[in-house]
Amino acid sequence: MTEPAPLRRDAERNRQLLLRTAYELMASAGLDVPYEDIARAAGTGMGTMYRRFPHRQDLLDALFSEHIDTVIDFAEQASRYDDAWAGLTWFLEQQLEIEAQSRGLGELLRSRNQATALVQRAHERMTPLVAGLIARAVRAGQLPAGVTPVDFAAAHVMVGSVMDASRAFAPQLWRRALTIALAGLRHAELPGDPPDETVIDRLYNDQKK
Amino acid sequence: MTEPAPLRRDAERNRQLLLRTAYELMASAGLDVPYEDIARAAGTGMGTMYRRFPHRQDLLDALFSEHIDTVIDFAEQASRYDDAWAGLTWFLEQQLEIEAQSRGLGELLRSRNQATALVQRAHERMTPLVAGLIARAVRAGQLPAGVTPVDFAAAHVMVGSVMDASRAFAPQLWRRALTIALAGLRHAELPGDPPDETVIDRLYNDQKK
DNA sequence: TTCCATTTGGAAAATGTATTCCACTTCAGT
DNA sequence: ACTGAAGTGGAATACATTTTCCAAATGGAA
Numbered sequence: 001m002t003e004p005a006p007l008r009r010d011a012e013r014n015r016q017l018l019l020r021t022a023y024e025l026m027a028s029a030g031l032d033v034p035y036e037d038i039a040r041a042a043g044t045g046m047g048t049m050y051r052r053f054p055h056r057q058d059l060l061d062a063l064f065s066e067h068i069d070t071v072i073d074f075a076e077q078a079s080r081y082d083d084a085w086a087g088l089t090w091f092l093e094q095q096l097e098i099e100a101q102s103r104g105l106g107e108l109l110r111s112r113n114q115a116t117a118l119v120q121r122a123h124e125r126m127t128p129l130v131a132g133l134i135a136r137a138v139r140a141g142q143l144p145a146g147v148t149p150v151d152f153a154a155a156h157v158m159v160g161s162v163m164d165a166s167r168a169f170a171p172q173l174w175r176r177a178l179t180i181a182l183a184g185l186r187h188a189e190l191p192g193d194p195p196d197e198t199v200i201d202r203l204y205n206d207q208k209k
Numbered sequence: 210m211t212e213p214a215p216l217r218r219d220a221e222r223n224r225q226l227l228l229r230t231a232y233e234l235m236a237s238a239g240l241d242v243p244y245e246d247i248a249r250a251a252g253t254g255m256g257t258m259y260r261r262f263p264h265r266q267d268l269l270d271a272l273f274s275e276h277i278d279t280v281i282d283f284a285e286q287a288s289r290y291d292d293a294w295a296g297l298t299w300f301l302e303q304q305l306e307i308e309a310q311s312r313g314l315g316e317l318l319r320s321r322n323q324a325t326a327l328v329q330r331a332h333e334r335m336t337p338l339v340a341g342l343i344a345r346a347v348r349a350g351q352l353p354a355g356v357t358p359v360d361f362a363a364a365h366v367m368v369g370s371v372m373d374a375s376r377a378f379a380p381q382l383w384r385r386a387l388t389i390a391l392a393g394l395r396h397a398e399l400p401g402d403p404p405d406e407t408v409i410d411r412l413y414n415d416q417k418k
Numbered sequence: 419t420t421c422c423a424t425t426t427g428g429a430a431a432a433t434g435t436a437t438t439c440c441a442c443t444t445c446a447g448t
Numbered sequence: 449a450c451t452g453a454a455g456t457g458g459a460a461t462a463c464a465t466t467t468t469c470c471a472a473a474t475g476g477a478a
Contacts (some may be wrong), residue, residue, distance in 0.1 A: 007454090010455075011454075014455085014456085034436085044457075045457035050436095051454095051456085082472060106286055158370055162363050162368030165412050170404055182386070182397075183397040183398075184397075186396070188291050188389045188419060190383075195379055196387070217474085219426095219474070220426090220475095245464095245466085255428075257425075257427080284433070
């Protein structure tokens with residue numbers, strides 16, 4: 001396996017600077033900030049930007065892989081809860097809490113388009129854990145039969161949408177939405193056929209404008 | 210008041226053609242279809258497009274004002290229900306059912322940016338009616354105290370986000386989300402201060418890219 | 419049939435962003 | 449200090465879409 005080849009000291013400094021700047025801009029403006037804005041804010045040229053991060057994907061991976069690992073970790077911790085429902089609520093709340101810190105991270109975790117391989121893999125790791133928790137919660141009578149992992153993912157998307165829409169003027173409103181979604185999962189009699197589990201990936205992967 | 214001045218016959222024909230074409234494209238691709246695509250699909254030039262609809266706003270108004278009136282009408286019908294909760298659920302379901310017919314209309318009603326004066330006014334008309342229903346439902350013990358019109362609007366946004374994300378591959382999934390949201394409203398103990406009612410407008414008016 | 423205000427298609431300019439490119443600068447090994 | 453590889457800024461180019469513009473075509477009143 002070929003090694004990364006270490007950067008020259010000044011180059012590494014610039015790289016870090018770009019990462020910090022990009023993180024900040026994306027926290028408030030989302031994943032789509034123009035490369036040019038990042039470069040200008042960091043005080044470098046765009047040449048540097050493209051040399052380090054030829055594709056936006058590269059930038060996103062470098063920026064967020066750590067956070068993604070944290071979320072996977074949450075799922076693992078949650079799956080060890082004795083009380084399955086408590087595990088589920090704790091997990092969803094932690095995940096959203098993180099998303100609340102950064103609009104960009106939220107967009108990534110609920111892939112408003114840019115679905116990275118990174119996020120894809122994260123979902124592959126987490127989905128079975130969540131499915132297990134749901135099954136346990138149903139068995140324990142904490143959730144009605146018929147609730148599926150898709151519904152849990154839907155709850156995530158739902159709360160996230162309120163967060164995105166209200167971040168600027170009501171930064172706590174998503175907590176109400178979360179409460180609604182969780183109470184809904186516990187009390188809903190869900191209509192229609194239980195959706196196929198593969199729907200989850202697509203739910204997290206809409207590619208629109 | 211100056212009269213509209215009727216169009217020449219061929220011009221009127223083209224106008225209708227553009228409207229029909231735009232409606233269809235927007236139903237599947239959303240509000241942002243390029244003007245050029247609409248013109249090409251209708252078989253006209255872009256000159257015609259811009260002459261009739263100088264701003265996208267004009268096009269949207271012409272396309273959707275009728276539907277918007279329908280939704281306002283739903284709110285009025287709902288407000289006459291004896292059973293306040295039944296009115297609320299019926300209203301939300303009707304509204305979403307309409308949005309399910311057309312991605313564009315959904316984006317308009319939940320203003321993924323392009324908030325028209327039209328939609329603005331519609332909300333002004335509907336919000337008091339919904340507020341009345343909620344108050345009645347609370348009084349009747351059908352909803353917990355503390356539920357506000359903002360929460361109802363949030364429920365709308367929540368279900369809509371699932372609809373948008375799943376339209377292409379699971380066109381009925383939103384019904385599960387609706388069930389979750391409604392059950393959630395009935396059973397949630399909402400945290401935090403009751404949000405100010407002005408939050409509603411802003412919830413429906415995020416302006417992002 | 420004539421005539422001209424209206425309408426039209428589509429080419430051109432403006433916009434906003436992405437991506438490439440290279441002459442020049444800087445670093446670090448000698 | 450010198451030197452070549454690595455790194456840099458930012459102008460140039462490519463794209464996608466919006467918006468303007470006008471010479472040519474058309475409708476319908478006289």
